[in-house]
Amino acid sequence: MSVDPLLKMENISISIRGSPIVQGVSLQVKPEEIVALIGPNGAGKSTLVNIMLGLLRPDSGRIVIKNGLKIGYMPQKLIVPDTLPLTVQRFITLGKPASRIIVRELLIEVGAERILDSPVQKISGGELQRVLLARALLRQPDLLVLDEPIQGVDLNGQYELHDLIGNLPRKRGCGILMVSHDLHLVMATTDHVVCLNRHVCCSGHPDHVARDPAYLKLFGIEGARTLAIYHHDHHHDIHGSVEGK
Numbered sequence: 001m002s003v004d005p006l007l008k009m010e011n012i013s014i015s016i017r018g019s020p021i022v023q024g025v026s027l028q029v030k031p032e033e034i035v036a037l038i039g040p041n042g043a044g045k046s047t048l049v050n051i052m053l054g055l056l057r058p059d060s061g062r063i064v065i066k067n068g069l070k071i072g073y074m075p076q077k078l079i080v081p082d083t084l085p086l087t088v089q090r091f092i093t094l095g096k097p098a099s100r101i102i103v104r105e106l107l108i109e110v111g112a113e114r115i116l117d118s119p120v121q122k123i124s125g126g127e128l129q130r131v132l133l134a135r136a137l138l139r140q141p142d143l144l145v146l147d148e149p150i151q152g153v154d155l156n157g158q159y160e161l162h163d164l165i166g167n168l169p170r171k172r173g174c175g176i177l178m179v180s181h182d183l184h185l186v187m188a189t190t191d192h193v194v195c196l197n198r199h200v201c202c203s204g205h206p207d208h209v210a211r212d213p214a215y216l217k218l219f220g221i222e223g224a225r226t227l228a229i230y231h232h233d234h235h236h237d238i239h240g241s242v243e244g245k
Contacts, residue, residue, distance in 0.1 A: 012061035032169040039196035072141030125152030
């Protein structure tokens with residue numbers, strides 16, 4: 001049975017100060033689906049996300065959104081001034097009040113409950129990413145938009161965080177659009193990949209995209225290395241070690 005998408009972008013184009021940034025891009029995200037948006041710097045990924053969030057209006061094309069759609073957004077980075085006293089609990093509830101119990105439950109879900117009362121400025125990069133994810137989940141979203149969710153996270157934390165994100169669609173019934181540069185983790189944990197370089201170079205199941213000449217041309221040696229990692233015949237634990245050895 002066909003499932004209607006949560007959000008659908010059709011033939012989206014936008015130019016900024018006369019320079020084309022995104023040209024004829026189409027994509028969609030369905031419930032319980034993880035869609036990865038990958039591409040080099042300057043490919044238009046952030047612009048496309050801003051259009052999706054209603055922060056920019058495209059020059060052409062259309063966006064179809066499910067009625068009553070709730071979007072949770074996890075930004076690429078956050079800088080909180082040292083002069084601003086802000087605990088993790090207070091930060092998570094900015095703009096959407098919630099009880100301490102609810103905030104604690106969210107932090108337990110993302111594996112960061114011990115920092116509930118810590119100043120935001122004092123937590124690690126990996127902990128901050130989990131806090132940002134918890135804040136996005138507070139809205140009980142139908143669609144999660146995650147912009148470089150493992151930025152600033154060490155290698156062990158990257159595997160753990162991707163594993164956590166990979167379980168959210170099944171657990172919460174939401175769809176996920178994830179912007180990422182981390183090609184091998186994206187290829188291993190997503191349902192659909194859109195490779196962007198101002199226009200859609202290729203898209204489809206990771207297995208298909210990883211072998212597409214346009215993908216390999218765009219990412220060069222890194223793309224070929226990712227292909228080798230993605231199609232190996234063993235599995236790694238969260239620390240990157242080969243299981244069973």
